[in-house]
Amino acid sequence: MNYSFKSDYCELAHPLVLEAFAAVGYTQFEGYGLDEFSLRAAEMVRSKAAAPFADVHFISGGTHANLTVISSALRPHEAVIAVESGHICVHEAGAIEATGHKICTVPSASGKLSAADIEVVVDAHNDEHMVKPRFVYISQSTETGAIYKKEELAEISGVCKKNGLYLFVDGARLGAALNSNANDLTYAEIACTADAFYIGGTKNGAMFGEAIVICNDALKAGFRTLLKQRGALLAKGAAIGVQFEALLKDGLFDAMAQHANAMASKMAKGIADANYNFLYPVETNMVFPVFPSKIAQPLHRLYEFYDWQTVDGMTAVRLVTSWATPESIIDRFLDDLASVDKNAL
Numbered sequence: 001m002n003y004s005f006k007s008d009y010c011e012l013a014h015p016l017v018l019e020a021f022a023a024v025g026y027t028q029f030e031g032y033g034l035d036e037f038s039l040r041a042a043e044m045v046r047s048k049a050a051a052p053f054a055d056v057h058f059i060s061g062g063t064h065a066n067l068t069v070i071s072s073a074l075r076p077h078e079a080v081i082a083v084e085s086g087h088i089c090v091h092e093a094g095a096i097e098a099t100g101h102k103i104c105t106v107p108s109a110s111g112k113l114s115a116a117d118i119e120v121v122v123d124a125h126n127d128e129h130m131v132k133p134r135f136v137y138i139s140q141s142t143e144t145g146a147i148y149k150k151e152e153l154a155e156i157s158g159v160c161k162k163n164g165l166y167l168f169v170d171g172a173r174l175g176a177a178l179n180s181n182a183n184d185l186t187y188a189e190i191a192c193t194a195d196a197f198y199i200g201g202t203k204n205g206a207m208f209g210e211a212i213v214i215c216n217d218a219l220k221a222g223f224r225t226l227l228k229q230r231g232a233l234l235a236k237g238a239a240i241g242v243q244f245e246a247l248l249k250d251g252l253f254d255a256m257a258q259h260a261n262a263m264a265s266k267m268a269k270g271i272a273d274a275n276y277n278f279l280y281p282v283e284t285n286m287v288f289p290v291f292p293s294k295i296a297q298p299l300h301r302l303y304e305f306y307d308w309q310t311v312d313g314m315t316a317v318r319l320v321t322s323w324a325t326p327e328s329i330i331d332r333f334l335d336d337l338a339s340v341d342k343n344a345l
Contacts, residue, residue, distance in 0.1 A: 003329055004304035007203070008173070008260060008285060008322035013243070014205035020246035021207075021239075029238045032224075033058055038241025044248040045199065045211050050188035055214040057227060058240035062172045063092045064232040065198050065210045070135055071099035072226045073166050073195075073219055078134035081121050083108040085143045087170060102131045110280070111142030115155040122163050136160055139170035140190070140197075141177040144279075145286030148177075150184045157193045166216065169197035175204040175257030176284040181265075191215050201240075205247055205256045205323045209240035256323030260285035263321035263330050270334035274341060279308065279316040287319040298340045303333065 004010045012018075029035035042056035059065050066088050070080055079102040082089055088096050089103055096103055104125070106117040113136070122133050136156065141147045148156075160167045169190060171177075174197070178185060190197055195216035201209040214220050227233040234240065247253045261284055268282040271289045279288040288308055291299070296307065296315040308316045321330075 002301075002303050003333075005319040005321065005333075006304050006306060007320050008176075009203050011322060011324040013207040014247075014252070014256065014323060016249075016252060017206060017243050017246045020242050024238070024242055031235045031237065032228075032233050033237030033241065035238040035241055037238050037245050041211070041241045041244035041248065044245065045213060048187050048199075048248060049191040049213055051191040051213065051215055054191060055220045055223065057212040057214070057223060058234075058237055058244065059198075059210050059212055059227065059232050060208050060234060060240070061202060062087070062170065062198075062200060062210055063095050064230065065212050066092065066137070066170060067095040067099055068223075068227055068230045068232055069168055069196050069198075069212060069214075069219075070096055070137065071101060071230075072223060073168075074101050074134055076100060077132055079104050079125075079131040080135040080137050081106070081113070081118055081133050081165075082137040083111060083113050083117075083142075085111050086113075086137060087139055087143060087172070088137055090143075103137075104131070104133055110146045111139075111144035112146055112148060112152070113138050113156065114152070115159040118156065118159045118163070118165070122165075133163075133165065135166045135168060137168050137170065139172065141173045141180070141284045141286075144288070145282065145284045146280065147180050147183055147283050148185070149182075150189065153185065153189075153193050166195045166219070167193065169194045171198045172200035172203055172210070173284060174199050175253055176261055179254050179257040179261055180283050181261070182283045195219060199253075201243060201247055203322075204253060204260070206240075206243045209243050211244055257285075260321050260323050260325065263325040263327065264319075266327070267319060267321065267330050267333065270330070271337065274334075274337060279311060285321045287321075288316050289319070290314050290316045295337070295340055298343070299337065302336050 084105045199211040264285040306318045
């Protein structure tokens with residue numbers, strides 16, 4: 001198989017995570033996330049987010065996290081606001097809609113939702129014959145690799161409070177976002193601003209798993225029961241707790257995200273030096289260069305990656321680096337790009 005830049009979950013897990021699994025051996029533990037590993041990991045999450053009173057729940061994946069948090073917060077007539085490119089709108093097979101809730105979408109070139117966007121949706125739903133927006137979904141980083149800055153998040157939070165809306169941050173790539181060179185937010189500031197969010201392990205070194213952090217007391221009651229109802233409460237919850245305990249020890253989680261971002265930055269610089277443009281600015285570990293077909297097609301024979309969209313007859317592709325991407329692979333990719341470019345002349 002060619003080296004894959006398709007996503008940041010193409011490698012199984014960081015070696016220290018695998019070592020943590022092996023160390024458990026035949027140790028017995030309580031079920032359903034009440035084991036010693038998960039309880040310690042939950043305290044580590046609270047400490048990292050400076051949120052001592054937050055509830056922490058470990059869950060297998062992002063789709064389960066999104067649908068459980070959102071559906072648990074909404075009454076039957078209430079809806080969620082998101083951008084059209086949001087993960088819950090495009091890549092979760094209608095999971096939110098399957099729980100009976102409408103997603104009110106707004107267009108966004110950057111993949112970011114603005115405070116003004118939220119106001120427009122709230123103002124448009126103004127009578128009893130329409131769904132009532134009650135929940136705001138954003139992802140940090142977005143599907144385009146863009147990140148929300150402190151001022152943007154504060155504005156969104158202000159609009160949510162003004163209109164009685166819950167704010168939820170999908171953190172599948174929160175590590176990459178908060179370790180971006182463009183970032184000015186902390187885990188603690190996310191926790192202070194959002195009613196709930198999650199820290200994604202699947203895309204940052206875990207075999208699987210996300211840590212849901214519920215900060216608003218109004219969303220806490222009965223959440224474990226709802227996890228069970230949704231099939232999201234693992235009997236062997238320790239399998240996620242063990243991983244997060246390893247990930248959050250000695251700064252490993254952030255170090256892996258920094259590496260992924262650094263590899264993307266190096267790749268982007270090399271592509272820019274080769275005089276190619278980008279569909280979006282590179283802020284995290286996703287790179288969206290725009291290549292002529294005579295460049296994209298030969299590269300497809302050498303590497304795995306997604307074609308994103310057509311731009312003026314050319315192809316914007318998505319290249320994603322990870323915690324495990326070797327710098328030598330980035331060097332090889334840039335060498336191959338130069339070779340393909342030369343042969344295309």
